[in-house]
Amino acid sequence: MSEQGTIEALHHEIGRLIVHDEAFLELPWTSLALVATMRDETTVQLHGYAYLEDGKTEAVTPRASTVAQRFVELHHAARERDPRPWKAALVQIWRSSAKVSFFFEYDDAARWKVTPLNYQTMREELRPK
Template identity: 45%
Template sequence: MRNPEAATDLIHRIGGALVRDPDVVELPWEALALVVTVEPGVVSTSGYAYDERRRPIAFTPSRGSGLVELFRELQEATSDPGGRRWAACLVQVRRATGKMTMQYEYDDVDRWKVTPDNLDTMRAGLCPAE
C-alpha cells in the first residue's frame, strides 16, 4: 500500500459520506453494499440497501456526495509500490454495528457486476454477513 495513513483517512471519509448521502438516508436500510469500479476516466458506483428482511433496494449515491473523488484518491493511496491499482471495490456496511468492510479486486473489474444472468445470486451475495 502506497500510503496507509491516507488510505485509513479516506476509508473513514468514504464511510461517513456513504451513510450521510441523501439518497441513502431516506432508504430503510440495515445493510449496504456498494460496488465501485475505477477505470481511466470513468468511475461507476452502484449499490443495494438491504432492509431488515435482507430485501435489496437498488441505489446509486448522489452526485454531490463526493464519493467519486474519494474513491479516486483511495485507489491511488492503496496502489502497491509498483503503482498497480485495484479495478473494483466492494464496500459493505452494517447499520447495527457500524462495521464497514472493503474488498479490492485488481484483475477482474466485473467480479461484483450485477447482470440479468446473476441478478438474484449477486444481490444476495453482496449483502454483508450478519
C-alpha cells in the same frame, strides 16, 4: 500524513459519505453494499444495494459525486503503496454496529458487476454477512 494514514482516512471518509448520502437517509436499511469499478485513472462507476429491515433489497447508489471522487483518490493513494492497482472495490456497511469493510479486486474488474442474468445472485453475494 503517511500513505497508510491517507488510505485509512479515505476508508473512513467514504464510509461516512455513503451513510450520510441522501440516497440512503430515508431508507430503513440494515446494511449496504457498494461496488466501485475503475473505468480509467479518473473515472469510477458505482452500483450498490440497500438491504432493508423488511428483508427486501433495493438497488441504490449515492447521489453525491463526492463518493466517486473519494474512490478515485483512494485508487491513487493505493497505487502509491502498491503499483498494481485494484480494479474494483466492494464496501459493506452494517448499520447496527457501524462496521465498514472494504474488499478489493486486482484481477477481474467485472467480479461484482451486476447484469440482467446475475442480478438476483449478485445482490445476495454482495450482501454483508
